[in-house]
Amino acid sequence: MKTVLAVRHVAFEDLGGFAAVFxxxxxxxxxxxxxxxxxxxxxRREPDILAILGGPIGVNDDxxxxxxxxxxxxxxxxxxxGRPVLGICLGAQLMARALGARVYPxxxxxxxxxxxxxxxxxxxxxxxxLVPGGEPVLHWHGDNFDLPDGAVRLASxxxxxxxxxxxxxxxxxxxxxxxxxxxxxxxxxxxxxxxxAATPGVSLARLRADxxxxxxxxxxxxxxxxxxxxxxxxTIDGP
Numbered sequence: 001m002k003t004v005l006a007v008r009h010v011a012f013e014d015l016g017g018f019a020a021v022f023x024x025x026x027x028x029x030x031x032x033x034x035x036x037x038x039x040x041x042x043x044r045r046e047p048d049i050l051a052i053l054g055g056p057i058g059v060n061d062d063x064x065x066x067x068x069x070x071x072x073x074x075x076x077x078x079x080x081x082g083r084p085v086l087g088i089c090l091g092a093q094l095m096a097r098a099l100g101a102r103v104y105p106x107x108x109x110x111x112x113x114x115x116x117x118x119x120x121x122x123x124x125x126x127x128x129x130l131v132p133g134g135e136p137v138l139h140w141h142g143d144n145f146d147l148p149d150g151a152v153r154l155a156s157x158x159x160x161x162x163x164x165x166x167x168x169x170x171x172x173x174x175x176x177x178x179x180x181x182x183x184x185x186x187x188x189x190x191x192x193x194x195x196x197a198a199t200p201g202v203s204l205a206r207l208r209a210d211x212x213x214x215x216x217x218x219x220x221x222x223x224x225x226x227x228x229x230x231x232x233x234x235t236i237d238g239p
Contacts, residue, residue, distance in 0.1 A: 003028050008036075009034045012191045013053050017184075076097055089140065092165075099151065101147065110141055111195070127164060140177060144161070189208070
């Protein structure tokens with residue numbers, strides 16, 4: 001059976017709606033809990049897909065959270081094999097760092113629903129299924145990263161010029177969240193309550209209203225995006 005190993009940093013930021021897609025396409029899903037599990041042991045047998053998920057910490061917090069160094073090292077080794085990696089938010093930032101790029105604070109946080117602009121390459125990528133008509137996605141991050149050497153920019157916003165990139169045929173990094181579900185976001189609203197209250201221009205009422213407006217659509221668009229990405233990577237074999 002095909003396998004997905006998802007590295008999770010907080011319990012409520014899981015694979016969300018992506019889990020159902022993986023399961024429908026015949027993948028067995030396992031989670032490794034960052035800071036708790038031995039990641040090297042979890043990766044003793046290389047999964048078909050490695051997914052690095054989001055979380056409220058940053059790549060540059062590695063002195064406080066040393067397991068981030070382990071994740072970066074594991075990604076650097078994974079890069080040598082060319083096997084598929086999907087990174088979301090913090091996961092995308094860790095991918096960028098593992099590929100030698102700088103990660104740094106953005107001029108302001110992006111928290112809430114907003115559109116992304118696809119590059120020419122993005123319009124021919126799996127992201128075309130995510131925003132076919134310019135629909136918004138969910139943003140929840142405060143850091144940016146430079147585009148790694150050899151990577152292709154797929155999407156951007158004014159605050160974050162590198163919202164998504166591809167590296168090689170099988171690495172996809174997304175700063176934004178395409179995996180979330182309406183039901184699952186209620187856990188985010190509890191877990192991130194302090195950040196919501198402390199971020200100017202962000203309110204729980206607005207987040208809930210926009211989720212009601214766009215959440216169902218994102219669930220369908222996110223599934224279509226993931227399916228299209230998997231179609232391109234399932235034929236890739238590592239050395």
